[in-house]
Amino acid sequence: MARARTSSPLELLVVLRRDDAQPLHRQLEHGLRDAIRTGRLTAGSALPSTRVLADQLELSRGVAVEAYEQLIAEGYLDSRPGGSTRVSARVAKAQPRAAAEGARPSRIDHRIDFSYGRPDVTQFPRALWLRSLRRVLNEAPSERLSYLEGRGAAELRDALATYLNRVRGTAADAERMVVCNGFAQALALVLELIRDLGCRRVAVEEPGQIDTLPAAKRVGLTIVPIPVDEDGIVVEALERTEADAVLVTPAHHFPTGAVLSPGRRAALVAWASTGERLIIEDDYDAEFRYDREPIGAIHGLAPDRVIYAGSASKTLAPGLRLGWLILPGRLVEAVATTKEAIDRGSASLEQLAFADFLSRGEFDHHLRRMRPIYRSRRDALLEALRQYLPELQPVGASAGLHLMAWLPPAVDEAAVVERAARAGVGVYGLSRYYSAPMEGRGALLFGYGPLSEDAIQEGVRLVGEAFRETAARPGLA
Numbered sequence: 001m002a003r004a005r006t007s008s009p010l011e012l013l014v015v016l017r018r019d020d021a022q023p024l025h026r027q028l029e030h031g032l033r034d035a036i037r038t039g040r041l042t043a044g045s046a047l048p049s050t051r052v053l054a055d056q057l058e059l060s061r062g063v064a065v066e067a068y069e070q071l072i073a074e075g076y077l078d079s080r081p082g083g084s085t086r087v088s089a090r091v092a093k094a095q096p097r098a099a100a101e102g103a104r105p106s107r108i109d110h111r112i113d114f115s116y117g118r119p120d121v122t123q124f125p126r127a128l129w130l131r132s133l134r135r136v137l138n139e140a141p142s143e144r145l146s147y148l149e150g151r152g153a154a155e156l157r158d159a160l161a162t163y164l165n166r167v168r169g170t171a172a173d174a175e176r177m178v179v180c181n182g183f184a185q186a187l188a189l190v191l192e193l194i195r196d197l198g199c200r201r202v203a204v205e206e207p208g209q210i211d212t213l214p215a216a217k218r219v220g221l222t223i224v225p226i227p228v229d230e231d232g233i234v235v236e237a238l239e240r241t242e243a244d245a246v247l248v249t250p251a252h253h254f255p256t257g258a259v260l261s262p263g264r265r266a267a268l269v270a271w272a273s274t275g276e277r278l279i280i281e282d283d284y285d286a287e288f289r290y291d292r293e294p295i296g297a298i299h300g301l302a303p304d305r306v307i308y309a310g311s312a313s314k315t316l317a318p319g320l321r322l323g324w325l326i327l328p329g330r331l332v333e334a335v336a337t338t339k340e341a342i343d344r345g346s347a348s349l350e351q352l353a354f355a356d357f358l359s360r361g362e363f364d365h366h367l368r369r370m371r372p373i374y375r376s377r378r379d380a381l382l383e384a385l386r387q388y389l390p391e392l393q394p395v396g397a398s399a400g401l402h403l404m405a406w407l408p409p410a411v412d413e414a415a416v417v418e419r420a421a422r423a424g425v426g427v428y429g430l431s432r433y434y435s436a437p438m439e440g441r442g443a444l445l446f447g448y449g450p451l452s453e454d455a456i457q458e459g460v461r462l463v464g465e466a467f468r469e470t471a472a473r474p475g476l477a
Contacts, residue, residue, distance in 0.1 A: 014028060014031040014032070014035075014057065015027075015031060016028065016031075016057060016059075024059060024063050025062075025063045025064075025066040025067045025070075026067075028057070028059070028063060028064065028067040029066075029067040029070050029071060032047075032067065032071060032076070032077075033071060033074075033076060036071075036076050036087055041087050042087065043087050043088065043089045043090075044086055044087060044089055045086060045087045046084045046085070046086050047068075047077070047084070047085045047086065047087070049084075049085070050064040050065045050068055050085075051064075068085060072085075075088055075090060076088055110421065110424055110425055110426035111424035111425065112424065112425045112426070112451070112455050112458060112459035112462070113425075113426035113447075113451075114402075114425070114426055114427045114428065114445070114446045114447050114448070114451070114459060115426060115428070115447045116254075116255065116401065116402040116428065116445050116447035117254075117284070117285070117313075117314060117401060117402065117447060117449070118318075118401065118447055118449045118450050119313075119314050119315065119316070119317065119318075119370075119401065119449045119450065120370075120373070120374075120449055120450040121317045121318075121319070121450070122450070123369075123370060123373065124316060124317050125316075125362065125366050128357065128362045128365075128366070129353065129357060132353045132354075132356040132357045132360070132362070133349065133353045135356055136349060136352040136353050136356060137349075140352055144348060144352060145348055145349070146348075147344050147345060148345045148346075148348050148351070149336070149340070149345070150178070150335075150336030150337055150338075150339045150340030150345060151175075151177060151178050151179065151332070151336045151339075152177070152178060152179025152180075152324075152345065152346060152351055153179065153348060153351040153352055153355060154174065155351070155352055155355035155356075155359075156179055156351040156352065156354055156355040156358075157174040157175075157177040157179065157324075158174045158355070159354075159355040159358040159359045160172070160174075160177060160324055160355075160358065161173060161174040161177060161326075162358075162359075163358050163363065163364075164297075164308075164310070164326070167287070167294075167364075168283060168286065168296060168297045168299075168300075168310075169296030169297050169299075169300040170297050170299040170300050170303075170308055170326060171299060171300050171303040172299070172308070172326045173326075173329075175329075175332070176326055176327050176328070176329055176332050177324055177325065177326050177327070177332075178324065178325045178327065178332065178335050178336050178339055179322070179323070179324050179345075179346050179351060180311075180323040180324060180325060180339065180346065181321045181322075181323065181343070181346050182311050182313055182318070182321045182322065182323040183282065183284065183309055183310075183311045183313065183323045184211070184215075184323075185323065185339075185342075186309045186311070186323045186324070186325050187211075187212065187215055187247075187280075187282075187309065188215055188218075188219075189325070189335050189338055189339060190280055190307055190309070190325065190335070191215055191216055191218075191219050191221060192219050192338060193331060193334055193335055193338070194221070194244065194245050194278060195219045195220060195221055196334070198244075199221065199244035199245050199278075200221065200222060200244060201221065201222045201223075201224050201241070201242055201243045201244055201245075202216055202221050202222070202223060202224065202243060202244065202245045202246065202247060202280075203223075203224040203225075203226050203238055203241060203243035203245070203246040203247070204216075204223055204224070204225055204226065204246070204247050204435070205225075205226060205228045205233050205247070205248060205249065205253060205254075206225035206226055206227055206228060206434060206435060207228065207255055207256070207430060207433035207434050207438075208225075208228070208247075208249070208253075208254065208255075208433060209247075209249075209254055209282070209433070210432065210433055210435075212247060213435055223435060224241050224242075224243045225434075225435045225436070226238045226241070226243075226246070228253055228256060228258060229258070230256075230258055230395075231258065231259075231260065231261040231263075231264055232248075232250060232253055232258045232259060232260030232261060232264050233246070233248055233250075233253075233260065233264065233268070234264075235264050235267040235268050235271060236267075238268075238271060239267075239271055243277070244277055244278070245277055245278040245279070245280060246268070246271075246272075246277070246278075246279055246280065247280040247282060248260070248268070248279060248280070248281060248282065248298075249281075249282045249283075249284060250265065250268075250281060250295075250297075250298055251283055251286035251295045251297065251399070252284075252285055252286060252295075252396070252399045252400045253396070254282075254284065254433075255396075255402070255404055255430065255433050255445050256395060256396050256404050257395055257396010257397065257398070257399070257400060257402075257403060257404060258395075258396065259292075259295055259398075259399075260298075265298055265301065266301075268298065269298065269301050269302045269305065272302065272305040272306070273302060273305055277305070278305060278306070278307060279298060279302070279305055279306045279307070280306075280307045280309065281297060281298050281299055281306050281307065281308045281309065282309050283297055283308060283309065283310045284310070284311070284313075284314060285314045285315075285399070285400045285401055286399070287314075287315055287367050288314075288315075288367075288370070288371060288374055288399055288400055288401060289371075289398065289399040290371070290374075290375045290378060290397075290398055290399060291397075291398040291399075292398045292399065299326060303326070303328065304328045304329075305328070306326075306328075307325060307326070307327055307328070307331070308325065308326040309323065309324070309325055310323065310324055311323035311324070312354065314401060314449075315363075315366070315367060315370075316363075316366070320350060320354070321346070321347075321350075322346070322350060322351070322354055374401060374448070374449065376453065377448045377449070377451060377452075377453060377456060378397060378403070378448060380448075380453040380456045380457060381397075381403065381446055381448045381456050381460065382394060382397060382403075383457075384456055384457045384459075384460035384461070385405060385446075385460060387460075388460050388461045388463070388464030389405070389460060389463065389464045389467060391407075391408050391411075391467070391471075392405035392406060392407060392408075392444070392467075393405060393406040401447055401448065401449035402445055402446060402447040402448065402449075403445075403446055403448075404430065404443050404444070404445050404446075405443060405444050405446065406441055406442075406443045407441065407442045407443055407444065407467075408471075409440075409441050410471075411442065411467065411470060411471055412442070412470055413429040413430065413431055413442025413443065413444070414429060414431070414442075415470040416429075416442075416444065416463070416466050416467050416470045417429045417444070419465075419466035419469055419470055420462060420463045420466040422466075423462045423463075423465065423466060424462070425459050425462045425463055425466075427444050427445070427446060427459075427463050428444065428445045429442060429443070429444060429445070430442055430443035430444070430445065444463070446460075
């Protein structure tokens with residue numbers, strides 16, 4: 001009969017068969033060796049003492065000692081007198097996890113990466129966040145660490161409603177909010193909701209967020225692309241469709257950076273109100289603005305027709321997985337019920353800590369601190385573009401963590417991207433954000449959130465070289 005036991009605090013599974021002819025010390029030796037080879041025990045990992053291991057596996061200590069001694073002799077383990085036994089740093093894994101069959105391929109690691117929408121997580125306010133977390137641990141009633149209702153912690157919903165109404169001009173009511181695991185889950189919940197309401201077609205901005213396409217297809221919705229110009233989504237084109245809902249980024253369109261004009265905002269609300277349709281407002285990075293007045297959320301104009309979505313991914317850190325929805329009252333219960341059924345609610349400690357962080361003004365303070373940092377990086381990017389790529393036309397630079405730069409009509413976007421990648425620079429073409437093959441002029445996206453000014457300058461210089469090579473040899477990648 002097989003006995004599966006955890007052999008260490010690392011919860012390493014070791015299978016021992018008491019009815020097997022192979023001695024137990026050999027079985028233990030093989031089990032540990034395999035765990036090291038496959039990477040389940042990594043270089044430097046501490047193992048329990050032979051006494052502790054023997055007790056955990058109900059063996060004599062001599063069996064554990066013999067297995068350890070053999071692995072030390074083979075170089076798999078290191079042991080110091082009076083110290084711990086660890087996996088040797090010299091051990092090379094026979095099969096790294098990333099190369100295992102069926103493993104998801106990793107993205108290309110560029111020396112300088114202009115990926116969009118990434119904040120500088122090295123600036124995360126660790127000390128202030130820790131203070132909020134400690135306050136919650138010291139003061140929150142024990143029941144707040146249990147399962148929370150599907151809408152999320154009341155403390156966080158109250159704090160978010162106050163903040164969003166004050167800063168983003170929403171008409172938020174804490175009772176109409178649902179806390180989610182980031183925007184990705186918020187979008188999935190909303191798309192499932194509108195499908196259940198009878199919606200069959202959801203309009204999206206073209207170009208726009210490519211993650212929306214597979215998310216909509218998963219729930220059986222048809223995507224209707226709507227063009228975007230310098231004033232945002234073209235509502236006249238939307239009105240000619242049979243879309244039941246539309247997903248928009250009105251404060252800072254992704255990826256062009258366009259701001260939805262006042263006339264278009266009014267027309268969009270009229271479109272939704274006339275046909276009992278819904279607007280899904282993705283307010284993903286509106287807090288970071290540099291050369292313009294703040295633009296309020298559309299939600300404040302029509303809270304019964306707008307589903308507002310936001311998150312802390314761009315403002316604090318994606319790893320927090322904190323997002324939120326403000327919903328029309330009639331839709332709250334359905335979304336909260338689905339959310340609760342999926343995961344029993346988002347983590348309570350993070351919610352309560354963020355509520356404290358918001359209520360004490362620390363979030364406002366963090367944003368005030370980060371705006372000049374990001375603005376300086378944005379300015380460095382614009383200056384580098386002027387110096388090394390004067391042929392490009394930057395747009396959408398007044399807010400956010402990225403800008404877009406139009407290429408001259410005759411230049412091959414894909415070739416520039418490919419040549420830059422060969423030079424170790426990740427820069428991204430506009431064409432990837434279309435649902436169908438793009439026609440017309442190409443463009444490049446430059447995200448600058450986590451990059452130093454020196455890295456920005458060097459990256460743009462290398463992209464400039466790639467651009468000139470492409471322009472000199474058109475049609476060749």
